[in-house]
Structure formats: structure tokens, C-alpha cells
Amino acid sequence: MSIISLIIKREFIAKVRNKSFIVMTFLSPLLFVGIAMFVGYLSSMKADTRQIAIHDESGEFVNEFLAQNKSSEEYNYQDVSSIELPTLKKSVEDKAYEGVLFIPKVKNNDALENEIQFISNESPSISFIEKTQDIIAKKMTLANLEAAHLDTLAIHQAEAKVTINLKKASGEQSLKGLNEIKIAIGGAFGYLIMMFIIIYGNMVMRSVIEEKTNRIIEIIISSVKPFQLMMGKIIGTSLAGILQFFIWAIIGLSLLFSASVFLGANVGATNQIPPEMMQSAQNELATTAQLYVAEILNLPIAAILSCFVIYFIGGYFLYSSFYAAIGAAVDNETDSQQFLLPIIMPLVLGVYIGFFTVVNDPHGTVATIFSMVPLTSPIVMLMRIPFGVPLWQIALSITLLFATFFLVVWFASKIYRVGILMYGKKPTWKELYRWLKY
Known part of the structure; x- marks a missing residue:
């Protein structure tokens, strides 16, 4: 087994066997669902007249x-x-x-x-x-x-009342609000990636800081190259985070479904709408819902889901390498704060570009460029895909994303090589740049 595989296995097992990891894996979905139900209950309460x-x-x-x-x-x-x-x-x-x-x-x-x-x-x-x-x-x-x-x-x-009927060039009927639905789908996936990176990127950084503080790393680097160690720690810790995330998703969705079924029966009993009005409204709603469902099914669902997984992994690996480099350069989490803002800003920029540019011009110059830039592509490209993106653009964007990941890991390993043995000194941006030349 290769050295990188051994490091990945060690990091993964160390994380999943941690008591806090196990407790939060099963407790967090309960907290999230409980908060969601509580907020839903509060929103259903009528305000005082x-x-x-x-x-x-x-x-x-x-x-x-x-x-x-x-x-x-x-x-x-x-x-x-x-x-x-x-x-x-x-x-x-x-x-x-x-x-x-x-x-x-x-x-x-x-x-x-x-x-x-x-x-x-x-x-x-x-x-x-x-x-x-x-x-x-x-x-x-x-x-x-x-x-x-x-x-x-x-x-x-x-008084004139004008209603514009939307038609496709093929002659089929189109619906209002489809662009908003598309941007909501892409935005939800992009926002999910951003939150995952912010939450779990710190896990990689803390892991590096912990080993540096305990002086374990001085023994490890005597037999392992910095690039191998960096790559193993990023992938191993990332796999543990991805595993926890998918467990959260399965448990959370199961609990939400159970809660909706249980609460749905009680909500229906309090309906006071006359039967004839209810039937008419249901028929109209069903017809409209069928049209929207048909339009949603026409979206490139397979491409959206597959690209979500790819960008999810690629984006997390890329930003984890930044977090790992910061962990190697500092002695504690307090010193890391000065380096975190430049990492988070591209993610925020991607969200803003997605919601304010992609929704109006998904194939414009700004949206296309930032869907190629690796630091923003995991968010912007996912918002563009529901509108239909040429396959070559997706392939180029993914290639640039993973190529940048390996490039950042290489640079981060150079910082890792020097910074991991530096104690008691708070590094500056100028010193980090000088470490890259060693």
C-alpha cells in the first residue's frame, strides 16, 4: 500500500473513531430537524390582530x-x-x-x-x-x-389587462418563473457546497495545527514527503467529512419526511375551505403543478446531480488545501483568522455572481468566465448547468478545478515543509511568499 493511502487511512479512521465525531454525526440531524420544525410551527402561528x-x-x-x-x-x-x-x-x-x-x-x-x-x-x-x-x-x-x-x-x-403567454420556439407552452426555479436549484447546490467547505475546511486546518502543536509531525516528516503528507491528510479528512455529510442527509431527510407525514394529517383536519372551492382550486393547482413538473423533468437532472458530486469533491479538496496550508503556517486557530478572509471571499463572490448575473444572463461573459475560474466554478457552474451548458465548458471547468487543486497542494506542501517546524512566531503574508521559494 502506498504512503499516501496509509496516511488517508490513518486520517479517516482517526476522525470517524473520534467520540465527538460520532456524537455530532447522529445528534446534528436531530437538532437541525428540531429547529426546522420549531421554526415551521412558529411561522404557522397566527399573529395577534x-x-x-x-x-x-x-x-x-x-x-x-x-x-x-x-x-x-x-x-x-x-x-x-x-x-x-x-x-x-x-x-x-x-x-x-x-x-x-x-x-x-x-x-x-x-x-x-x-x-x-x-x-x-x-x-x-x-x-x-x-x-x-x-x-x-x-x-x-x-x-x-x-x-x-x-x-x-x-x-x-x-382599462387594458395584458397577459403575455410564453411559448418556446418549438411551439410548446412555457411557464413563468422557470428561470427562478432553475437558479434556485443551482443556487441550493452551490450554497450547500459553500457551507460544507466553510464548516469542514476548518476540520483539516485543526488537524494540521493539532499535530504541529503535539510535535507528532516532526517524527512523521522524517519518512514522508510534504506533498504526500499534505495530500493524504486532505483526502483522508475530507472523506470523513463527506461521510458525515451524507449520513446527515439520509437521517435528516428521513426525519423531515416522517415529520411532514405526521404533521400533514393534523393540518388537513383544520381546513375550513368549502368543498366546491377546494376541488376547483385543487384541479387548477394540479394542472399547473403538472406543467411545472414536466418542465423540471426536462432539465438536465443527470448532469446537475453528477456535476454536483464532482464539484462538491473538487471544490472541497481545493479549499481544504488552502486550509491545510494555513494550519501549517500558524500555531493556533487565533493566528489563522488573518488568512481565512481571502479564502472565504471567492466563495461569497461566487454566490453573488450566481444570483445577480447568472439569473439574468446565464451564458454571458461574466457568468462564463467565473464558471471557469476554479475558486468560483463550484458555485457559478452549478447555477449555470440548469440553463444548459456546452459539454466542453463543463469539461474544461472540471479540468481546471482539479488541476488547480494539485497545484495548490504542491504550493501548500512547500509552505507545509517550512511552516510545520516554525513555532512561536506569527507569520505574515510576506514570509509565506518567501517560504514558497525555499
């Missing part, structure tokens, strides 16, 4: 707000126009009402536009203000049209 007092001196707008009570569960409007405004202000101070909407009586609508007030203890949300303004504006617009002796019904009927 806020009481809004309407003091309408004109009497023209109060009915418009009272009509909102039938459709709004967040706000409940009450007509308190008969109560004096100072008394209502006192009620707001005592928190009997969330606020008071004061609409004064004026001669015409032009004078009313800047006289309406909302009195509250705390500043209301933007959405509430915009909705309130919209209700009043529509009523005032209708009154202005009637005052101008214009036929409001004719104006309403003359």
Missing part, C-alpha cells in the same frame, strides 16, 4: 376600511368617528389601539391629500402605510372622476 381606530370626520372613507376586515387577519378596523380625538390619543397611549387613522373634514380632496394623520406609539410598517394610502387614494380618485362627470364604469371597462 392589531386594532386600528378610524376617526373619519368626512364619513367618506370609513366603510372602505371596515370592508377590509373580511379579508384581513392582521388588522381589524373599528369606526370610532363619534369619539373625540384627544380621547383616542389617550387610548393609543394606553395601548388599547395600535393607532388612530385621522381623516379630517375638508372642502375638497385636494386639501385632504396632505392632511391625513396616523397617530401611534411606534412607527407603523411600510406595507401598512402603503396599503392605507392606496385605499384612500382609490376612493379619492373615484370621487374626482365623478366630480368631473366622467363615466367611471366606462373608464374601468376601458
